Amino acid sequence: MSDRPGRGHSGTPRRIPEATVARLPLYYRALVDIAEHRISTVSSERLAELAGVNAAKVRKDLSYLGSYGTRGVGYDVEFLLHQISRELGLTRDWPVAIVGVGNLGQALANYKGFGARGFRIAALVDADDDKVGREVDGLAIEPIRALPEIVAERQISIGMIATPAHVAQEVADLLVAAGVRSILNFAPAVVAVPDGVSMRKVDLAIELQILSFYQLRKGGPARRRDRAATGAMDVEEGLEQGLDGLHQGMAG
Amino acid sequence: MSDRPGRGHSGTPRRIPEATVARLPLYYRALVDIAEHRISTVSSERLAELAGVNAAKVRKDLSYLGSYGTRGVGYDVEFLLHQISRELGLTRDWPVAIVGVGNLGQALANYKGFGARGFRIAALVDADDDKVGREVDGLAIEPIRALPEIVAERQISIGMIATPAHVAQEVADLLVAAGVRSILNFAPAVVAVPDGVSMRKVDLAIELQILSFYQLRKGGPARRRDRAATGAMDVEEGLEQGLDGLHQGMAG
């Protein structure tokens, strides 16, 4: 791993395309799996398979980070894992605040998949005074008027909006005013943020509508279901053993 | 996504680009808002503003559906609403099955935003026999081995995977084998489906990692927070009234 050819400066080596950034977490996840199997080297082809993308894309994506592979051999799993972690900021602690502790907010607070990657729920905030003081997963719900102090004192960098749609913009404004620069919006509403603030949105209803669009073009929901010609029997034969596996594994 | 949008030549007037399909739900939502205000006509510019996109894009997107506008006037709100509803299949009933009734599955089952658009939770399925029989939001949890009958009898067309990652592929196979052709995957795992089955995924951890990537490039989480030069005071002045509004509106 000799130093990168070209500018070996502490800043960004190259500009990483947005599409690549969105795939880095997939590679990260695949690499964690591989590392757990005590495998020390992985090819772009194998990594592509595990991440559900194509091999050329993997190579090009990884080349944006630097020349971390060895021709004829592949990528060192641990080293690549470290590089991607560093690039994504997964070596740090990222305190997160959840605004709106309804169904979704509670589910997010209880979700165990975050902490492992360094995303730690550091605050639960709600405007409903009846909810304030209640605990969810060991964390007390706090009033939204305390947001500025909470954000400042706990160094909160990411805010999640899990409120009804009609207050999403107000909540976003409050988060921005408090100093939050990254927002993940779960409310089904268009939310604008000023320059310098990142916003991503997750909208379940939209995903369903996209699915229903394509399902319509397949013959609609009422049409008689004919087996897909390819692979139907394979899947069906795997059904029994699938059930066995599920009973052990699926904890919800 | 796995299925190519262009393949079915069953009477589609034009092929609608995938990017446009993904925006139709935004227009739909904006139009519903407009219709509630008793406004009968809307321009592409106004619609763009409400949907959070650019006006030329709105016009091009809508032109794929047909020439539904009137030059010099705009679009008829009710008519356009009807056309988009029809295109997205929102005039129909779409029974949905949720597999995996943990935190996320329960939150999805309780979420009220679906039914209004025709997406009705018709089944809750889990592999854990201790959960079977319990009710969530008035719907009993059923054993996963009953999935084939459930899907067939209730005409279920969409399946949501809300299980742990390591069983997501098995659950997807079971859904496909049972006849489901549209899947929304919430499990943080790569899931492959055969041709003819649509799959979309929602991964909260990935969204957070993307946010943290960009936040790192802004100066990182530990840096002292300096107010954004532009607009900071405006936002802050709006803070008090924002709180007032929130107390009335935010029900969580």
Next chain:
DNA sequence: CCCTCCTTGTGCACTCGCTCACAAGCGCGC
């Protein structure tokens, strides 16, 4: 009936991302 105003619909140029194909380069065996 015509003219003007307004907004739609779209041709065009540009950017971004994807895929292919292949040269470059590393390790290993002979």
Next chain:
DNA sequence: GCGCGCTTGTGAGCGAGTGCACAAGGAGGG
């Protein structure tokens, strides 16, 4: 030491999506 096989890294071509700018064309007033 040398070639051989394997895998990376990347240049080039291509297709999708975006935004501009403008022609096309209703509506309404004079």
